[in-house]
Amino acid sequence: MTFMKNLAIYTLSFGLLFGLFWQLDWQQLSTSFQQTNLTLFFVAISFTCFSYLIHAMRWKVFFSEPGTDLFTILKTVVIGHMFNALLPSKSGELIRPLFLKRTTNISYSNILATCLIERVFDGLLILGCLGGGIVYLSAELIDTNTTIAAGLACLVLYSLVAGLLAATYYCQGPITNLLSKFLPDPVFKKVESIIIEFSQGTRRLNKLKSLKILLLSILYWLLNIGAVWFALMAIELPSDLQSFQISMLLVGTLGVSLAMPSAPANIGLFHFTVYSVLAVASGQTLGEDFTSNTNFVSASVIIHLAALIPDLLAGGASYFSFPKGKRAEVVQEGLS
Template sequence: MKSKYLRLGIGVLISAVFVWLALRGLHLRDVWVSLRSADYIWLVPSVAVYFLAVWARTWRWDYLLRPMKRIPLGRLFPVVVIGYMGNNVYPFRAGELLRAFILRRQEGVSASSSLATIVVERVFDGLVMLLFVFVALPFAPLPSDDIRFVVVLGSAIFLGALLVFFAVAVVPERFMRLTEWLANRLLPGRLRAPLLDFAERFVFGLACLRDARGLLMIFLTSVVIWLLETVKYWFVMHAFDFTVSFFALMLMNGVVNLATTLPSAPGYIGTFDGPGIAVLTLYGVDPAIATAYTLTLHAALWLPITLLGFYYMVRSQLGWGDIGRAVEAGLATEAGPLPAGSPNGSAAAPAPEREVRR
C-alpha cells in the first residue's frame, strides 16, 4: 500500500513540475480568450479520426494475439477502449494491466502472454514516435538541444528493448534456462515457480515476433495509427488562430507521446501539456494560443475514449472493485491454463525439475 502511494506521489510531483514549466509567465486571461474564440466544430472530425485510430489499434492487437487465439474485432474493441480508459484514470498506464485482466476473464487468454503483446505494442509505438521525429526534423527543424537529447535517449531505449524481445522470441529455451538459473540463485523457493510460470507465459506472448510478415504488418499498422492521430492534431489546430506544418504536428505528436512515458498523475496531466506547449512556442505560436490548443487537444484525446470506456465497463458488468484488483494485484498470481503450445511451439508442459503453478 505504501509503495502504491509513493508511486502516485512521484507521478503527481512530476506532473506538477511540468504544469509549472508550461504555465510560468503566462497570462491565463489570454488563454481563456483563446479558448472562448475557438471554433469547436473542428472537434467532431478530430474525434471521428481518433476512433479510426483506436480501431486500427484493435486490429494490431488482434494480429499480435493470433498465435494464442483468434478473437473477433467486435469483442476485442471494447477491451482496448476499457484499457485506454484505465490509462486515463489510473497512474502509470495501469490500463494495460486492466486489458490483460479483462482478456483473461472474457477470452481465457493468459494475462502474462497478452501483457507481452501489449509491451510489444508500446515498443513499436515508441519506435514510430521516434521515426516521426526523425522524418519531421528536416522539414520542421527544432532548435532545442533538450528535445534532441530526448530523441537520442528514446532511440537507445526502444531499439534496445526491441532487440531484447527479438532475442527472447528467437531463442526462448535459452531465455527460460537463464531465467531459471537466476531464479534458483537469487529468489526464495516460494517465488521461483510463480516467476518461471509468468516468464513462460510472457515468452509465449512474444511468438508474433518470429513472423517477418507479421512484424511488417505490425509496423505498418503502427505508422497508420500515429498518422491518424496526427490528423486529429491537424483538425484541432483549425479551431484556433494559428498554422504550423503537418510535419511540425508530427514532431509535436512524437515528443508529447515520448514524454507521457514518464510517471505522471492520472491522465498524463502535465507530461502531455508541457512539452506540447513548448514545441508550438518554439515554432513561433503565441504561448496563450499554444496553451489553449494543447489543453483542448488533451481534452479531446482524453474525454471521448474515457466516456466510451466507462460505458463498455458497465456493459461488461465490471465494477470498480474488479479494476482495483487488476491494478493492485497486477500479474503476481494468475489463474487459467497456459495457451496451447509452449514458447518454442511444442505442447506446453512443466519442466520435470520444477512445479509450475497453473
C-alpha cells in the same frame, strides 16, 4: 516508497501545469477557447475514435482463440485508454490485458507480451515522427545537445524493451537455467512459469503478422497525427504551426514524454510538452512571459481534450457493458 513516488509524480505534473497557467491572461484564454472551430475539433475527435478500431485490429492479429473477436478486443482497447486517463502513469496498459484475460483462457503474461510487442512497433514510429519533425525545423531552433540526449534516452528505452522481447524469444532456456542457480526453488518455479507464458506471447508473431502489425501501426499513428493536425487547425495559431510536420513533431514528442510517470491523463506533462514544442517551433524561448503565448496554452488544452473526451466516453461505455462483478474484480486486481 509508493507514497513518495506518487508525491513526486503529482508534484511534477501539477508544477508544470501551474507554471503554464499562473501568469496567463484569463480573459485572453477564454477568448481563445471561444474562437475554437468546433467542426475541426470534432473531426479531430473522430480521428481519435477511428484510431481505436485500428488499434483493436492490430491487437487482433495476435489472437485466434475464443473470446478474442474484434468487438471484444475493441472494448478492451478503449477500456485501456479510459484507465490511462483515470490512473497515473498510463496504468491502463496493465489493466487492458486483465479484461481480455477475463474473456479468454489466455494467461496475463502471454497477453502482456503482445502489448510489449505493440510498444516496440510504436516506439519505432514515434522515434520516426520525432526525427522527421526535428529535421523539418531549422537547425537554429533546436538545441542540439538536448536533442541528442533525448534521442539517446529514447533509443536506450526502446532497446531495453526490444532486448527483453528478443531475449525471451531466443534465450528462454539459458535464462531459466541461469535463474535456477540463484533463485530459491519456490520463487524460481513462479518466475519460470511467467517466462514461459511471456515467451509464448512473443511467439505469436511471425513474418506475415509482423508486416500486418507494421502497416496497421503506421495507419494508427497517421490517424493520431491527423487528430493533432485538425486540433491545431481548430485553434487561432500562425499557419506555419498548423502544418502536418508540426503535428508529426508533436506526436513524436508526446510519445516520448508521456512514457514518463505522470498524473492521471498526463495532466501537466501533456500540456507542457505541447506548449514547449509550439514555443520552440515559433522561435520563442520557454523563459519568455507566458502571457504572450496564451494561444499555445489554449492549443495544449484543446489537443488534450480531443484525446481525453473519446477516451472517457468510449472507454466508459465499454467498461459499464461488462458485468458489475467482473469489472470490479479486474480493477481490484489491476490496482493491487
